[in-house]
Ligand SMILES: Cc1cc2nc3c(=O)[nH]c(=O)nc-3n(C[C@H](O)[C@H](O)[C@H](O)COP(=O)(O)O)c2cc1C
């Protein structure tokens with residue numbers, strides 16, 4: 122990309138200057154790679170056709186178009202996107218599913234080779250639409266696969282309701298930006314597959330007949346309930362509000378953030394199918410009531426734990442913490 126762009130390519134030899142010269146390296150790389158691999162495998166080129174820098178960079182209307190036209194039949198597959206990363210991995214706050222379609226359509230019109238594109242595709246309906254319309258030949262899904270690596274399999278099996286849809290929050294991207302391990306709001310197992318042996322779909326069966334009371338049905342309490350329910354424990358989830366979701370109920374009402382409600386929808390949908398999980402809405406619980414409930418373990422969500430501290434005498438709060446087996450959500454897998 123930087124070699125192609127006159128903004129960054131300042132060379133004065135045959136690899137700089139005109140677009141043809143700036144594209145020479147890419148052309149030679151494709152040709153040499155094809156020579157080296159022969160018919161053993163396909164050679165794919167991913168190219169950002171617009172840097173969204175206007176006339177300061179490559180734009181789909183000018184050089185983005187021209188370079189694809191110039192190399193149209195060389196690769197075996199074109200993988201189209203836009204630069205830089207912040208434009209490529211746009212958040213739900215600022216863009217809809219399929220936000221790169223006009224760029225993909227242009228490339229498709231310039232080549233007879235298959236084209237793959239991206240654009241936070243999580244909905245099987247949208248995927249069918251773009252394939253049937255001929256807009257692209259394959260759908261790329263980076264964040265949707267982080268949120269649910271089994272997305273293709275679930276579509277194939279007709280289990281669309283089990284898809285853990287990416288919410289477009291870009292927590293995954295911030296991990297990279299801050300050089301810390303990747304995290305995903307929708308898929309808590311992301312990045313822990315090797316270190317902790319966590320699997321996005323499978324979880325160890327329960328190791329005892331303990332019952333669990335989860336106080337607070339925010340995102341954390343919902344996920345804890347879902348994971349423990351999947352393990353087979355008897356779980357009771359209660360929340361003082363009439364609706365589960367906690368902070369997400371408010372956040373998802375902000376402009377552009379409706380998709381964040383998927384965090385609640387996915388978990389509630391899974392929980393409601395579990396005979397071993399009971400949910401109690403509009404059920405405030407004090408520390409002593411939690412102890413009296415008689416569950417073998419109590420998980421008090423962040424807000425519930427804080428409220429116990431504030432509303433109960435300190436001795437009560439301390440005894441609550443000592444007597445109840447207060448778990449952290451990470452222990453759902455233990
Ligand atoms: C965590 C993360 C890492 C990525 N790493 C790369 C990368 O190494 N190379 C690349 O070309 N794109 C990378 N991307 C961009 C994606 O390939 C994709 O173009 C972009 O996220 C838009 O597609 P999506 O809406 O399906 O996520 C990355 C995206 C994410 C979220």
Ligand code: SF4
Nearest residue numbers: 287288290291293305
């Ligand atoms: S963190 Fe997960 S849910 Fe959020 S954008 Fe990344 S993949 Fe999607």
